[in-house]
Amino acid sequence: MLSDEEVKLYLRAGRIAGKSLLYGMEIIHEGMPVIELCEKIEGMIVKLGGQPAFPCNISINDVAAHYTSPPDDDLTVPKGSLVKIDVGVHVNGYIADTAGTVAFRPEHERLMLASKKALEAALTAIKSGVSLGMIGTIIERTARGYGFTTIRNLTGHKIKPWILHAGKSVPNVSTMTLERMKEGEVYAIEPFLTPGKGFVVEEDRTYIFSYAGGKAKGSKERALLHAIWSRFRSLPFCERWLIKIAPENSDVLQALRRKRLLYEYPVLREAGRGIVAQWEHTVIVTKKGSIVTTAIE
Numbered sequence: 001m002l003s004d005e006e007v008k009l010y011l012r013a014g015r016i017a018g019k020s021l022l023y024g025m026e027i028i029h030e031g032m033p034v035i036e037l038c039e040k041i042e043g044m045i046v047k048l049g050g051q052p053a054f055p056c057n058i059s060i061n062d063v064a065a066h067y068t069s070p071p072d073d074d075l076t077v078p079k080g081s082l083v084k085i086d087v088g089v090h091v092n093g094y095i096a097d098t099a100g101t102v103a104f105r106p107e108h109e110r111l112m113l114a115s116k117k118a119l120e121a122a123l124t125a126i127k128s129g130v131s132l133g134m135i136g137t138i139i140e141r142t143a144r145g146y147g148f149t150t151i152r153n154l155t156g157h158k159i160k161p162w163i164l165h166a167g168k169s170v171p172n173v174s175t176m177t178l179e180r181m182k183e184g185e186v187y188a189i190e191p192f193l194t195p196g197k198g199f200v201v202e203e204d205r206t207y208i209f210s211y212a213g214g215k216a217k218g219s220k221e222r223a224l225l226h227a228i229w230s231r232f233r234s235l236p237f238c239e240r241w242l243i244k245i246a247p248e249n250s251d252v253l254q255a256l257r258r259k260r261l262l263y264e265y266p267v268l269r270e271a272g273r274g275i276v277a278q279w280e281h282t283v284i285v286t287k288k289g290s291i292v293t294t295a296i297e
């Protein structure tokens with residue numbers, strides 16, 4: 001069970017995440033440099049009193065997740081694109097994870113709306129005792145009602161302090177699972193919908209990393225690992241953040257990657273190159289329902 005103080009921290013992180021996402025959805029426009037969007041949203045998180053729980057993800061069209069700007073990114077928001085903004089915030093390790101989709105082309109409105117409805121339908125079903133498989137069934141059924149499929153290899157996830165993916169997954173498809181939500185547990189629910197094949201594949205570019213455990217030998221590598229652990233623990237980070245600590249960290253990062261001291265989160269693309277929409281909220285499970293920590297009026 002969560003203490004009142006823990007609930008407060010989750011709610012504070014959720015409010016900051018919700019506001020920062022809303023801010024991003026307001027300032028985004030066609031032609032905007034993606035790096036500017038990432039940094040403005042991350043700046044807003046800090047301004048509001050939180051810390052990013054992971055680098056701001058800006059995933060465009062058939063890119064489903066895990067794109068954040070590398071340093072010197074020259075990517076801009078394409079004309080007529082569909083953009084997912086995924087924002088993570090923590091306050092003292094208490095995490096909120098929320099995402100929304102912006103469509104710059106009227107044809108994409110329906111996909112955007114369908115994924116929003118899938119999330120809403122899932123949220124209304126959440127309470128202690130509900131099976132994780134039932135949430136997947138509701139999400140998939142809602143998506144199919146609009147003529148779309150869900151991405152089956154991307155899931156929602158349980159959250160614990162300092163741990164973004166804390167074991168249990170919340171499927172986006174109907175699955176047989178006996179695992180149930182319990183009172184006081186915290187989950188991110190995140191349907192991904194597409195007219196494509198319904199699964200994502202890894203690209204061979206990676207901009208997001210996390211500390212995987214283990215020790216480095218060289219002094220520079222040890223120093224960077226120490227900086228990573230003290231700031232992020234095992235939460236995801238990106239090169240943009242490391243070179244703000246020291247420019248030479250760019251090379252040291254590559255050394256840590258070669259020595260397999262980091263987990264890698266490659267950019268994920270829809271297998272059939274279908275456009276992907278996503279909405280996400282973080283909830284605290286209660287006896288009668290849930291508290292959506294990232295909801296913003």
Ligand code: MN
Nearest residue numbers: 086097098099
């Ligand atoms: Mn997210």
Ligand code: MN
Nearest residue numbers: 097188190280
């Ligand atoms: Mn998530």
